[in-house]
Amino acid sequence: MNQPALAAAGLYAALNALILLWLTMATALVRRRHMVAIGDGGVEHLRRTMRGHANAAENMPVMLILLGLAAVLGAPALAIHVLGAAFTFGRAVHxxxxxxxTAAQWQRATGFGLSVMTIAAAALGVFGHALTLI
Structure with missing residues (x-):
């Protein structure tokens, strides 16, 4: 088993979990500030924070599964680090x-771009490697 690659996948899983916790706490703080228990209460900042949290919850599991599968299928640790670091940086900026x-649009675009590119690269890599093993 490729322990360094699995360890790298674990590192990025942990870092992304921390980003998800940050988004959870940010959402809770905005809810508390505006006293909104359910939904967005028509508060634009809460709607924005909730959307960022939901986007992370939608994208992180797919990438982390792909990183874990890539490691198990024999991807080099360097490949896991390159994809994992780019994805994690993108998720943090996002x-x-x-x-x-209010925030600069480049942050959203950079986060989205890195997320999409790394998920696509990981998916293609896992797909191609899986085909060679079937």
Missing amino acids: AWHFTHE
């Missing part, structure tokens, strides 16, 4: 954008 009432 989260930063959504946790602030």
Whole structure:
């Protein structure tokens, strides 16, 4: 088993979990500030923070599954690190954008772009490697 690659996948799983916790807490703080228990209460900042949290919850599991599968299928640790670091940086920048009432558009675009590119690269890599093992 490729322990360094699995360890790298574990590292990025943990870092992304921390980003998800950050988004959870940011959402809770905005809810508390505006006293909104359910939904967004018509508060734009809460809607924005909730959307950032939901986006992370939608994208992180797919990438982390792909990183774990890539490691198990024999991807080199360097490949896991490159994809994992780019994805994690993208998710952090994306989260930063959504946790602030106003933020620069480049943050959202960078986060989205890195997320999509790394998920696509990981998916293609796992797909291609899986085909060679079937």
